[in-house]
Amino acid sequence: MDGTGWRPVKRTRTFEDVLAQIERRIAEDGLTVGDRLPAERHLAEQLGVSRSSVREAMRVLETLGVVSSQAGRGPDAGAVLTSRPDSALSDLLRLHLGLTGLEMREVIDTRHMIEQWAAARAATRAATRAATGGAATTELAAAVAGMDAAGSPEEFVEHDTAFHCAIADASGNRLVAAIMRSLRDSMRKYSVEAVRRLGDTSVLRADHVRILEAIDGGDPEEAARAVSEHLAHAYPTLFR
Amino acid sequence: MDGTGWRPVKRTRTFEDVLAQIERRIAEDGLTVGDRLPAERHLAEQLGVSRSSVREAMRVLETLGVVSSQAGRGPDAGAVLTSRPDSALSDLLRLHLGLTGLEMREVIDTRHMIEQWAAARAATRAATRAATGGAATTELAAAVAGMDAAGSPEEFVEHDTAFHCAIADASGNRLVAAIMRSLRDSMRKYSVEAVRRLGDTSVLRADHVRILEAIDGGDPEEAARAVSEHLAHAYPTLFR
DNA sequence: ACCACAATATGGTCAGACCATACTCGAAGC
DNA sequence: GCTTCGAGTATGGTCTGACCATATTGTGGT
Numbered sequence: 001m002d003g004t005g006w007r008p009v010k011r012t013r014t015f016e017d018v019l020a021q022i023e024r025r026i027a028e029d030g031l032t033v034g035d036r037l038p039a040e041r042h043l044a045e046q047l048g049v050s051r052s053s054v055r056e057a058m059r060v061l062e063t064l065g066v067v068s069s070q071a072g073r074g075p076d077a078g079a080v081l082t083s084r085p086d087s088a089l090s091d092l093l094r095l096h097l098g099l100t101g102l103e104m105r106e107v108i109d110t111r112h113m114i115e116q117w118a119a120a121r122a123a124t125r126a127a128t129r130a131a132t133g134g135a136a137t138t139e140l141a142a143a144v145a146g147m148d149a150a151g152s153p154e155e156f157v158e159h160d161t162a163f164h165c166a167i168a169d170a171s172g173n174r175l176v177a178a179i180m181r182s183l184r185d186s187m188r189k190y191s192v193e194a195v196r197r198l199g200d201t202s203v204l205r206a207d208h209v210r211i212l213e214a215i216d217g218g219d220p221e222e223a224a225r226a227v228s229e230h231l232a233h234a235y236p237t238l239f240r
Numbered sequence: 241m242d243g244t245g246w247r248p249v250k251r252t253r254t255f256e257d258v259l260a261q262i263e264r265r266i267a268e269d270g271l272t273v274g275d276r277l278p279a280e281r282h283l284a285e286q287l288g289v290s291r292s293s294v295r296e297a298m299r300v301l302e303t304l305g306v307v308s309s310q311a312g313r314g315p316d317a318g319a320v321l322t323s324r325p326d327s328a329l330s331d332l333l334r335l336h337l338g339l340t341g342l343e344m345r346e347v348i349d350t351r352h353m354i355e356q357w358a359a360a361r362a363a364t365r366a367a368t369r370a371a372t373g374g375a376a377t378t379e380l381a382a383a384v385a386g387m388d389a390a391g392s393p394e395e396f397v398e399h400d401t402a403f404h405c406a407i408a409d410a411s412g413n414r415l416v417a418a419i420m421r422s423l424r425d426s427m428r429k430y431s432v433e434a435v436r437r438l439g440d441t442s443v444l445r446a447d448h449v450r451i452l453e454a455i456d457g458g459d460p461e462e463a464a465r466a467v468s469e470h471l472a473h474a475y476p477t478l479f480r
Numbered sequence: 481a482c483c484a485c486a487a488t489a490t491g492g493t494c495a496g497a498c499c500a501t502a503c504t505c506g507a508a509g510c
Numbered sequence: 511g512c513t514t515c516g517a518g519t520a521t522g523g524t525c526t527g528a529c530c531a532t533a534t535t536g537t538g539g540t
Binding site: 281 | 519523
């Protein structure tokens with residue numbers, strides 16, 4: 001009999017408890033990237049749980065990209081705190097796409113949104129630091145060159161991905177950049193197929209140059225427009 | 241001695257192998273949400289590995305929100321495939337924020353981007369199905385009422401979060417909605433503090449109504465503008 | 481001073497046991 | 511026949527203790 005609103009009685013598995021305590025320690029002790037966590041055996045003993053439970057907690061943290069484990073001895077061994085959300089996000093997207101809990105259309109729309117924003121932001125940043133002289137578009141130019149030299153759709157997409165991720169990096173927002181990388185990662189096969197269907201990539205090249213120049217010229221609106229039209233060219237079936 | 245380009249020799253842990261095989265089976269057998277995975281003991285035997293390794297793989301899948309485990313017997317027991325990326329994303333953001341691998345500024349900027357897009361998209365959708373009569377803004381109105389009745393900043397933020405997540409839902413993009421939910425989740429404390437600092441929430445209320453009406457009226461540009469100005473009101477220190 | 485090798489600390493894996501949970505099914509009682 | 515209760519059983523959750531692989535550290539001999 002339930003339904004009386006009596007008790008959810010949240011039973012928490014012990015590895016979740018371990019997880020919570022590790023997170024608390026990170027916050028309270030101000031641990032940060034590069035710091036080491038205690039060894040699994042020590043943690044198990046100090047927390048009064050089995051090593052298996054500690055290991056499951058470690059597996060979760062590793063999956064989320066906050067620790068990186070290394071066997072052996074010395075300063076580099078053990079569980080070290082890191083901050084690499086990229087692969088975690090990629091795994092997440094890939095698996096959920098595989099379960100059709102998400103559709104490619106949604107991924108592409110999200111990418112459209114992010115990339116317009118990132119390009120505009122990158123252009124703004126380029127404009128405000130024009131005096132410093134440092135062109136942040138060397139990576140973009142290199143990616144364009146890579147696409148020119150590509151001998152296959154796979155290779156083309158490789159450099160195309162680098163180009164668009166560089167735009168996200170240039171926005172200066174690491175969260176947006178991480179999301180962008182994982183989006184591109186999970187779109188790879190789809191992009192290769194799109195390029196193959198397209199055949200001629202000269203239109204895409206012109207788009208890329210236009211985007212690059214808009215960013216370099218510090219024109220956010222033009223950058224966003226250029227990105228939008230570029231995506232319409234790359235995925236003509238999706239944007240009517 | 242290395243540098244000869246000899247050997248990366250990728251050593252793959254056995255639980256990673258288990259993961260790969262599970263993912264392959266999901267793809268090949270066309271498994272989808274609701275389907276069950278074999279029991280841990282069976283998987284271990286069939287794959288010729290220990291149950292611990294299978295469990296670590298399961299923990300990863302659970303962390304990423306693609307399986308949900310339930311003890312006991314019957315159709316609901318065991319590892320069932322699901323697709324709940326929300327808590328995975330929230331955990332990811334929370335932990336990386338805690339490690340200062342990300343800064344709140346980046347989170348808020350990302351939210352700004354997402355919410356402008358989602359509001360505009362929601363308005364467009366509302367316009368195109370205006371004939372069907374179904375106003376998709378009942379949840380939005382309910383959230384506004386909840387904020388009116390709120391007795392504390394915490395309670396206010398609770399309903400405010402519901403309001404803004406409902407906008408993301410109304411965009412029809414589940415990926416964007418999931419990202420939005422996790423962003424709000426990791427911003428909660430920060431938002432409560434912002435509301436407390438603000439004191440008077442009447443400006444926010446007017447903003448909310450304006451956003452709601454823009455979406456209902458099917459005006460994407462106005463919806464995006466309204467969202468943008470709303471965020472400037474809510475976080476005056478961040479937007480100059 | 482150098483080198484070879486043992487000691488040690490760490491994560492990775494395994495085997496086997498036990499517990500808690502929750503369904504299944506059959507026997508007992510009505 | 512129907513209900514009810516309890517044994518059976520399949521499942522995840524946890525623990526123990528062992529062994530292996532790896533990589534640093536210490537030590538002793540040359």
